[in-house]
Amino acid sequence: MSEKKTKVAIIGSGNIGTDLMIKVMRHSQHLEMGAMVGIDPDSDGLARAKRMKVPTTHEGVDGLMAMDNFDEIEIVFDATSAKAHVANDAKLRPLGKRMIDLTPAAIGPFLVPAVNIDEHIDEPNVNMVTCGGQATIPIVAAVSRVVPVEYAEIVASIASKSAGPGTRANIDEFTETTSHAIVKVGKAKRGKAIIILNPAEPPLIMRDTVFCLVSAPDESVHEQIRASIEKMVGDVAAYVPGYRLKQKVQISEIPADQPVETLLAEGETDRPTHQVSVFLEVEGAAHYLPAYAGNLDIMTSAGVQVAERIAQKKETAR
Structure with a gap:
């Protein structure tokens, strides 16, 4: 029997969020998509998520929190903007969600996987710099x-x-x-x-x-x-x-x-x-x-690397 994967949500249905979703679905060993969150109901990212059978909402974080499977989601990637991440973090982190910040908000410590992933892997919010x-x-x-x-x-x-x-x-x-x-x-x-x-x-x-x-x-x-x-x-x-x-x-x-x-x-x-x-x-x-678009690839690959390590550590601790 295969190990149960860790469910993740992605806030932001733009270029970074969509690329991230595809990486999780195609290549992740320990993660599975729980939700794609946007604010534009006509965005390409939300349309792709729907075609790939991923639960979606165009009502932002409030819409995510109202979703039936919200309690199952453990890790949230934020691919919005620095200003938006401040508000998103304030709503989600108190509910026990691990935040991987792909904006330059830098609320949590900077994390570059090849350099310092082991220093910050247990932090509730990590920033992927840029x-x-x-x-x-x-x-x-x-x-x-x-x-x-x-x-x-x-x-x-x-x-x-x-x-x-x-x-x-x-x-x-x-x-x-x-x-x-x-x-x-x-x-x-x-x-x-x-x-x-x-x-x-x-x-x-x-x-x-x-x-x-x-x-x-x-x-x-x-x-x-x-x-x-x-x-x-x-x-x-x-x-x-x-x-x-x-x-x-x-x-x-x-x-x-x-x-x-x-x-x-x-x-x-x-x-x-x-x-x-x-x-x-x-x-x-x-x-x-x-x-x-290597700028997308290095950002989303680094984010997935962190989430994989978090999920793997959780599975090892079981």
Whole structure:
């Protein structure tokens, strides 16, 4: 007899929520869909959910709470907006629902599976940072495991077509949340995040660039940094198969006339010696949008990874 799966609900029937639903239904070992929740009765996500025999409501969280199977749902993914998540969390967490936040609200601790899943797996609400954060923070963490990172800057470039209304509404929160997570999870002393919505046709695959300023004059340390990054890329690719290095890791000496002091954290006076440059590509699995939408794939894959671990831990404890 097969193990009973953990029922999940998804709030938000846009691009991220729909891709997440398809991943749960096609590939999850420990999860099953309990509900798809939206606010637009004509949304494509709700229509797809109905065709796939998933219970739906277009009345938001209140509609979810009124559903006959609400008590059976244990984990709730929120793929709405940062502002909406605050209200959704206030209603659902007191009722014992585990919240996986795919918005930049950051009510709960930041969670990047390849870096710190074991630290926060028991938290009632975890924040999945942002698509750019999921792609780049593992690299910052990989560098910081070898040598202190004085400053880390990430640039996430995604196809404009892969950014729905929810993503666009969260742009300001994206930069702020990702910058905080670069410091909190990546362990950089200061972080900065930039996102680019690229309107190119045909749409381009998600690209991410990571720059880290470090003090590493020794060539042997450079090799350790490269090895740490390559291992981390493999760790992320284990749950996001389209995640890869676009070219070899570059480590270059910082010219004496480059004013990097302006980038350092307040109170830092030691000038870094080298810049580590990492160029990534994230190809989507094309579960919902085409393969260019790696930003969807890395976010939803990370969310499913967390929910799977929660459900697996619960099953082990039985």
